[in-house]
Amino acid sequence: MNITFEAMAAKLSAPEGWTFSDGPYGLEPLILPPAAAPDEEVERLRLATTPGDGLKALCPTLLTHGDSPLPMGTQSATGTPHPRIYWFRWITGHQISFVLWRLLIQEMRTAALADGARQARAIAAMITYVRGYCSMLLYTASCSRDLYETLIRPSMFLVHPGFSGTWAPDFAAVRQLFRGRQPGWSGSGDEAAALRRAVGLCRLIHSGVAAKLVPAGGSLLQDTPPYGTQRPELLGTLFDTYFMTARRPGCAERAVPQLLRRLEAVTLDLVEHGLAVPGEGERPLELRDEDVLEAERDLMGTMLRVGEHAAGLDASDLELQPQFVSQG
Incomplete structure (x- = not known):
């Protein structure tokens, strides 16, 4: 596949209702608080407005389509997808993941200090955020192998020959969870089992x-011999810069609205284009697993549940919110 400047610059129409960035499939910088070590307190991300109002204002399309199965294969009707769609997915999907990790850290620490119903709510939110990360893995990796090899992988190599996801500043505090290490405060047997299943799905x-x-x-990291400096603070800054992420103290209230804006843009993209690449060929065995296929079909539903938890809705509101908004 040859991705020329002309192909990248070709006209790309925005889905109806698109308000993200300054044009179709444009990008926005993500502003987050500084990353914290696993044992440090973090600024709590929160929505400064009423939860329902925040969702209605920032995620109207997600609220409408959150109960619908993901449209599959709609791109085949429009020919070869535009490369910028997948660049948007790569950057924006990763940005969403960074916020999810921050929210996950909060709930992990809440669950460690709470018990009873409060701990159960924290674990339920954790499961939702882990499944949200599963959805973003599927979304960011929805490009073809050719496009990944000619556009995305070279872009990381140009930043650093050994570019690695292990440099992500926010991942350090959740690494052990995603490696399958079950927390000691895992709640009831059912809650612990549900969290294990979500983590197992993520690993798959x-x-x-x-x-x-x-x-x-x-x-890239495995294929590249030791190269230059290995200072973690520099590698973390390179990683953040590549994904258009900046760190500022005292900006916790900005994170959730940024997450919701991105969830809405992703929904508009998926409603317009679906997820699968036309003529992609046979998928790897892992991506043909029924649990993975179900996660794919429920991708927008998962994003809706992420938005509801991140906005701070009570558990009793989570099932009612989409219907309430659609009737209003």
Whole structure:
């Protein structure tokens, strides 16, 4: 696949209702508080407005389509998808993941200090955020292998020959959870089992994405000999800069609205284009697993539940919110 400047600059229409960035599939910088070490307190991300009002204002399309199965294969009717769609998905999907990790850290720490119903609510939110990360893995990796090899992988290589997701500043505090290490405060047996299933699904999807995009099995970090400095603060800054993420103290109230804006833009994209690439060929075995396929079908529903939890809705509101908004 040859991605020329002309192909990248070709006209791309925005989905109806698009308000993100300054044009179709444009990007926005993400502003987050500084990353914290696993044992440090973090600024709590929160929505400064009424939860329902925040969702209605920032996620109208997600509220309408959150109960609908993900449209599959709609891109085939419009020919070859525009490369900028997948660049948007790569950057914006990762930005969403960064906010999800921050929210996950909050709920992990709440669950560690709480018990009873409050702990159960925190674990339920954790499960939702883990499944939200599963959805973003599927979304960011929805490009073809050709496009990944000619556009995305080279862009990371140009930033650093050994560019790696392990440099993500916010991931350090949740790394052990995603590696399958169950917290000691895992709640009831049912809650612990549900969290284990969500983490297991994440690991399965991550493995499938690697098999799809890098079938030879070598990441940039694995394929590159030791190169230059290995200072963690520099590598973290390189990672943030690549994904258009800046760190500022005292900006906790900005994070959730930024998340909701991105969830709305992703919904508009998926309603317009679906997820699958036309003529993609056979998927890796991991991505043909029924649990993965179900996660794909429920991708917009998962995003809606992420938005509801992030906005601070009570558990009793979570099932009623979409219907309430659609009637209003």
